[in-house]
Amino acid sequence: MIKKSVSLLLLALVVSLSFGQNATLKGVVKFKGEAPKPRLISMKADRQCDAMHGGKPVEAEDVVVNQNGTLKWVFVYVKEGVKGKYNPPAEPVVLDQQGCWYHPHVFGIMVGQKLEVRNSDPLLHNIHAMPKKNKPFNIGQPVKGMKSYYTFTVPEVMVPFKCDVHPWMSAYAGVLDHPFFSVTGDKGEFEIKNLPPGTYTIEAWHAKLGTQVQTITVKAGETKTIEFTFERKK
């Protein structure tokens, strides 16, 4: 008993020490060229959804170019180079369905981590996940407040989610066996913390604009800044 707790303490010490020396990777994802007109989604056929948006169409999130010329909803993650095992955090990742829309549109999740899919709308949604490597699932949530939980068993970038009841609803999950990922937001920024020193392949993934990779090397305690630039494909 005592032995065990001592060794646990030691382990904690080692871990915190090594974290102290870890690097941080940050940066922005830029968009080059003229921002495309956002696709408008009108929810006319489903009166309830339409009412939640005051009868106005909603802008699709496939290509969101921020005010500062950066790109939203890019999944930036370490593709290669991670060593060691990482345990998933206990708290679940939440995918909310609200206003006949997925929140968030893109997210990362660890293998073994719980995904909580929530229905905040008083109507039917179904969560239809179509992974290639993990087990697909398809489940209906007919009433408000329903929650379903899933865990993924193998890394997979990306797992698409769709609501068949509202075919415009789409979300993507990056499933990884380590915690080194980030999703760009309204400023187009990403940040990956606690990266042990080493050489990594970093990939930036966008649903419509494809992927880009960079190879980087980080030293202990360093904060490294990189940049990705996406362009409209012709």
Next chain:
Amino acid sequence: MSEKQSKFHGLLFLFFFITGMILSVWVVLRNGWWLPELASDRETIDKIFVTIFIIAGILFILSELSLSFFVLKYSGDPNRRAFYLPGNTKKEILWSILPGTLVVIILEISAEFLGGASLWGRIYGEVPKDAFLVEITGEQFAWNVRYPGPDGKFGKTDPKLISTDNPLGIDISDEAAKDDIVFPAGQGILYLPLNRPVVFLIRSKDVIHSPYLPNFRVKQDAVPGMTTRTWFVPKKEGEFELACAELCGLGHYRMKLPVVVEPAEKVEEWLREQTPAADLYY
């Protein structure tokens, strides 16, 4: 036959059917449970329906009441013997065949004479030249709607081109496709012109669906891999509902498309305001 049989069962049969019939008529009339209000030119369907309903209703009452009456009247009595019918005289054979035949003739042939066959031929025959075309494509669990635009022709589609931007896989290089007006699944409602023949071209992207417009007496399966067709003339202005009538999955029960019938000019005008495919699918 040793024991006298109780009259209870015969009486209960009679009581059940008589009160049941009266109650049903009362409840149905009170709540107006009937065919939904007719809004198309398919009144023949209603006519045949009502005819069969009356004939079948009378036959139902007659046969259930005679059944009940027989049970009451002929319930067993040890002092009596059943009336013996030997089984195979010519007269018996005739009597057994005749009423059944008559019933069937009355019931069904009369229905056909009311124009069933010719309506069928019309629905599936030639469509009128000046018809208003709409393409309805089912997908789990919503309807894509496409109008052909000013040229009156639908552009080519190719499943390989299907994406979130282009849910029908329209081949924009096709001239006929450029002016098509598309509402992706769940994003549009169906506008139909009053008093003008409307042709539905019906398709499906995944499983079998079946657009069903109760008020228009229209139903035609959407079969993946083929285009089915039906046509009718909307005769009433207003808002209606299109439902899915073929089990297509867990959202089948709410695969709805609102339908609005408006004067033809209004629909035309509204169509002109919509963005054509060429400006949408880059």
Next chain:
Amino acid sequence: MSVEHAAVEVHHKESFLTKYIFSTDHKTIARQYLITGIIWGVIGMILSWFMRLQLAYPNQPMPFLEKILGRWAEGGILKPEFYVALITMHGTIMVFFLLTAGLSGTFSNYLIPLQIGARDMAFPVLNMLSYWVFFAASVVMLISFFVQTGPAGAGWTMYPPLSAIKSAIPGADVGATLWLISMGLFIVSSLLGALNYITTTLNYRTKGMSMWRLPITVWGMFVTAILGLLSFPVLLAGAVMLIFDREFGTSFFVPGGLVVGGQPVPHEGGNPILWQHLFWFLGHPEVYIVLLPAVSLVGEILATNARKPLFAYKVSVGALIGIGALSMIVWGHHMYVSGMNPILGEVFVITTLAISFPTAILIFNYLVTIWRGNLRLTPGMLFALGFLGLFIPGALTGAFLATAPVDIQLHDTYFVVAHFHFTMATAAAFGMFAGVYHWFPKMFGRMMNDKLGKIHFWGTFIGVYLIFFPMFFQGIAGVPRRYYSFTEYNFTSQFVGLNKFITIAAFVAGATQLIFLFNFFWSMFKGPKADKNPWKANTLEWQTDSPPPHGNWGPELPVVYRGPYEYSVPGAEEDYIPQTVPIKVEAK
């Protein structure tokens, strides 16, 4: 009582295993089918309760549901995908496991050898095999309730692509595979049974039992067996093709270019309508496979208890054969709006009109049979009368659906649900109940309780009307079938209140079945002992012991001298003359 039991056991020296489990005796096999069928019936009924609860109380949490169904009713709300699985399993179980295997399996097995004066089936081992293959089918179907993605969920008609593409609905995953395997086994079992019934009827009739002296029951079972033999293999072929589409990448039923859940499907060149043809080529005869045994049991029971010859016996038999033959060419009336060639639609209107002739004749003959009879109102007789009372609205509403243009409106609505529950479902179930009450004394050597039987009848008869009659009006108003809730459309939501009423009726009618179950199992052990011929009936089975010994007859086979329906013959001493009574040359 125990002494008597012991005596019976000494009679045939068989081990428990060969007597009750792997028995080749047609009577034991019949009882095995009956009990398995009853178990399936109870399961099917419980499934219908879950559906009815959902339809009556949509979107209202019922926490006890979560206790029973677990993840299928999270938060006490039934999942829509599970509702679809429920209708699929309810339909499949009721049609195939209860009313095909349970009904034909029980009564063809029990009655054919006994009523034709044979000692057993032509191929007793095949017969045993037939039951055990059915048992295996049952086990596979049961297992499918416990797989992760749930049991099959594409309707009992299993239309592809919904049933062919695994991601289209959870019930199209492993559940559908198990469904197909189970149905394959089921069909093999039915074919083994049918072969036996046909051979036995043709070759094992005792002396004097000409075809025109066969009771109508045997005719019914015989025609049913032929129908099964002709149509089941087609579904078997279809099921194998569907398995290939699902597992081995063929494309019999799945066309190219499909996109499911946003992902392209790797199939091309198939045609979904092909399945519908294959399915209904069996599926329509199937409803007669369900119905004809019931009709024929009812005819027999009506004549016996009306103490009157069956009216126009030969015409009735002809009608049975006519229905059987025509039922093979009407399948297209299920497909008027399927996208099938509309000219074919016209053809099927005509064949469907044609099949209503023999049906109308048969029902009319039955009515005339009780006319001026001397009715003995046993529970069996009441159920037979109830069969007529239910079949009549069922058959009449068929006239609407047969007329193609009207079917455009009514197809796949609750009108159809009401129609087939009257014609096929509850009418056949009433035929089965009638048969059980009537032949129970012969099967188990004891009488069932009369009072309980009558209460059971009235509860069920009135219950069925209250459940299904209102559905005609829901259908007329346009409510589509297989809907998880009626709340989404204006034209359906008017019935949310009526649905509560129907659901209450379903529970009351269901509870009434407990009376039957109690009566059945209690009487099996505790009922008063039955005579040889408690109903004073003419047919052969009533001339031997109740229950008949192994081998059915004593050392000599019975000899038949007359037809089966000589009731109330003028001048005769009794109001019945068994088939074994020689015709006296009467001194004039």
